[in-house]
Amino acid sequence: MKPEVLMIIAKTNPVQLEPAVEAEYTVHKLNQTEMADCESHIGEYKDRVRALITQTAPGADATLIGALSKLEIIACSGAHVDAIDLAAAEARNIPVTNTPGISYDDVGDYVMAQILATSRRFSEADRFVRSGRWHNEAMGFGHRVNNRKLGIVGLGPIGRVVAKRGRCFEMDVCYTDVKQIADVPYRYFDDLVEMAREVDFMAVTCKSGAATHHLIGAPVFEALGPTGVFVNISRGVVDDAALIKALGEGVIRGAGIDVFETSPHVPEELLRLDNVVLSPHVAGNTEEVTQAQSDLVMANLSAHFAGQPLLNLVEPGSH
Amino acid sequence: MEPNGVNSAEKLEVLLVCEDPPQMLPALEKHFEVHVQLDAHISDALPAAAKHVCALVTGTLVGAGQRLINSLPDIEIIACTGGHVDRIDMAAARVRGIPVTNAPGISAPDVADLGLALILGVSRRLIESHHFVRDGRWPEGGMGFGRRVGGKKVGILGLGGIGRIIARRVHAFDMEVCYSGPGRKDDVSYPFFDDLSEMARHVDYLVVCCPESPQTRHLVDMPVLRALGPEGMLINIARGAIVDEAALIEALAQGIIAGAGLDVFEDEPHVPEALTAMDNVILQAHVGAFTTEAKLEMVDVTMNNLLNHFAGQPLPNPVG
Structure with missing residues (x-):
């Protein structure tokens, strides 16, 4: 007899997951x-x-966990488990698994795409062609990406992908982080504003959290300056009001923005600007990522029911 | 450098027939008396005053036909502001012993970078994302998924200067590279395909980087697009005429290929409405070389060629 499982149906579920779960359970x-x-x-x-199969959002609260008396495992599709009541799970020795690290490359690629798109006025040029303006005027010039300086805020796994991509555009890569990292050849800045002053492009790839909340504000944009381009894929790290002001007043040249403090609502001021490339938090969204996510959820469930070690056990107290 | 005579009261006269780069005119005016005739390549009506210039400055798109060259009896040099001189009648210049210079390779990295932007853009649905947010659709639900570029195969048609830069860049995105062209290159290890359709069948992205010539006209036709297939994407950053645009439109509309990123078109600036209405394409206005930094370098190199010539120094960038 197949084990019975409860699957939370969320908008963000990988499309491959539901049929995969249905085939096994x-x-x-x-x-x-x-x-x-x-x-x-x-x-x-x-x-x-x-088993309970859920997503980063909406997770699982103590009420739901408590109501499932025979629950043996919570498998989260997604890396972040902050919306799962880990204490409630731990109290009953219910392991929680997640799907970490599968979208680092995709997010890094997206950062590079935003750098290119913003500098080369990509979105503007597409509108220029589609609206027929090309018949009567010439498109203005963009700015060069290769050989310029790229500063990465947070050289974690995503930052390292961005650094590697940036190097293939002959970019001079530097970074700032809580401390210098021994195994990388990139120049280290312990001061974020000093790095901003030095670079043409700044990409924010650090972890969200209390330590980085509003790390990037007006002083950073002023240091980045009128030829600087800013790209952000990390939630909560940027003071959006300061960014909007910097973009609107020409303090910086442009920005590629995938995350917003008020998402899915995006401030009106940003929608009107030409020097931005906006996206709806999709830096990690590829079909390949959803497939890998679905596969990992299934692999953790199979391991559990086969009595094998779990592939992605979230250590109690690690979050 | 200030060659003899150039900085005296009587400046030498030059004829400028191109708009690109726009920074060319002010740079020339510092050293020369400049006649500007932007329709010189289509009009016979060259003003008498412009006929006795000693240098012709043109661009890759405008070039210089035999008639223009022969209507300028005193020119000593033809300086092209870009790399390609295929629209300059080299034979007409050679007959009169007029050297032609160009500004090679300057914008190759910029064109390659736009190629990367198109590869990433069509894969990750970058323009669609932007409009999704701008049109206020996000609160109603999430956007669909894009595709990962890593692990995919890129076929480069024309492994010249630009093609090689693209190969290096996509390699760092963990993509596999192969190429097709008139012959195998000895100094690269990428797999070579004699047959374009065969390469198209093998790859996820076909990137057109080759020069336009009678041999490459409509080289990418319906059979090649069919070989590229329903998951395949076409990127063209070279010249519009290399791709059979009617076939491309049909292939995109019928799902014969998945999408396209196009910086060039057959009849610029006319872009067929069928293309401008499509969601699975990204369209650019032939802006591969359009960076301020590249344009300023082109001006520097062109000036350097002209000033060297009039100073009797060897030309830094002679062609042919």
């Missing part, structure tokens, strides 16, 4: 929108379900 489904009132939806199967 007896699946009960709970819509994301039904979670607030989960007890009235899960009554029929709550004492039979052995």
